[in-house]
Amino acid sequence: EDQVTQSPEALRLQEGESSSLNCSYTVSGLRGLFWYRQDPGKGPEFLFTLYSAGEEKEKERLKATLTKKESFLHITAPKPEDSATYLCAVRGGNNRKLIWGLGTSLAVNP
Amino acid sequence: GAVVSQHPSWVICKSGTSVKIECRSLDFQATTMFWYRQFPKQSLMLMATSNEGSKATYEQGVEKDKFLINHASLTLSTLTVTSAHPEDSSFYICSARGLAGRHTGELFFGEGSRLTVL
Numbered sequence: 001e002d003q004v005t006q007s008p009e010a011l012r013l014q015e016g017e018s019s020s021l022n023c024s025y026t027v028s029g030l031r032g033l034f035w036y037r038q039d040p041g042k043g044p045e046f047l048f049t050l051y052s053a054g055e056e057k058e059k060e061r062l063k064a065t066l067t068k069k070e071s072f073l074h075i076t077a078p079k080p081e082d083s084a085t086y087l088c089a090v091r092g093g094n095n096r097k098l099i100w101g102l103g104t105s106l107a108v109n110p
Numbered sequence: 111g112a113v114v115s116q117h118p119s120w121v122i123c124k125s126g127t128s129v130k131i132e133c134r135s136l137d138f139q140a141t142t143m144f145w146y147r148q149f150p151k152q153s154l155m156l157m158a159t160s161n162e163g164s165k166a167t168y169e170q171g172v173e174k175d176k177f178l179i180n181h182a183s184l185t186l187s188t189l190t191v192t193s194a195h196p197e198d199s200s201f202y203i204c205s206a207r208g209l210a211g212r213h214t215g216e217l218f219f220g221e222g223s224r225l226t227v228l
Contacts, residue, residue, distance in 0.1 A: 034216070043116065043203045043219035044154070087153065098217065100153040 029093025116220025
């Protein structure tokens with residue numbers, strides 16, 4: 001069964017304290033792993049798409065990496081404005097629907 | 111990135127009334143749009159897939175007569191919650207999939223609509 005598990009459920013960091021969020025997945029024939037950011041009361045905002053193991057993408061303080069079993073979202077020197085829920089989703093070959101994780105709620109203290 | 115606009119952002123209605131939520135892709139054509147529902151501290155739950163010019167495909171457990179979806183053009187899909195009940199209160203989010211080009215396969219979301227049924 002296709003499944004996405006995100007950890008930790010919640011993470012609190014001090015400003016400047018780098019860390020990583022994890023997205024573990026099991027899917028038949030990965031056709032894309034997606035990272036989104038969601039602020040309270042807002043729709044998710046697209047961040048990255050990764051398609052194959054070894055692929056990496058960066059945007060400002062965020063860097064997403066992918067292996068055959070998991071993806072990491074690395075946050076370097078985070079700022080309070082990085083506080084949000086980060087969602088991971090995968091699309092498998094057998095199902096065109098996205099399978100969503102429950103998200104990691106990130107709080108960055110000034 | 112691509113822009114998807116959703117309206118209204120919040121609505122309060124009386125039990126038994128109907129509410130329409132609009133979802134527009136502003137700078138690209140979306141043959142497929144998706145409607146999600148999100149409960150507090152939970153992830154997104156796909157309700158239905160909306161295809162331009164055809165009937166929507168509903169997920170198991172979603173009442174198609176209660177949640178009417180219309181996708182009349184390549185830039186507009188609407189969700190109508192009919193005969194709303196308090197248990198329909200939720201955060202509804204639409205999304206559109208990018209077509210060929212740099213947005214291929216990526217989903218772009220509207221701002222969401224908070225529905226409260228009294």
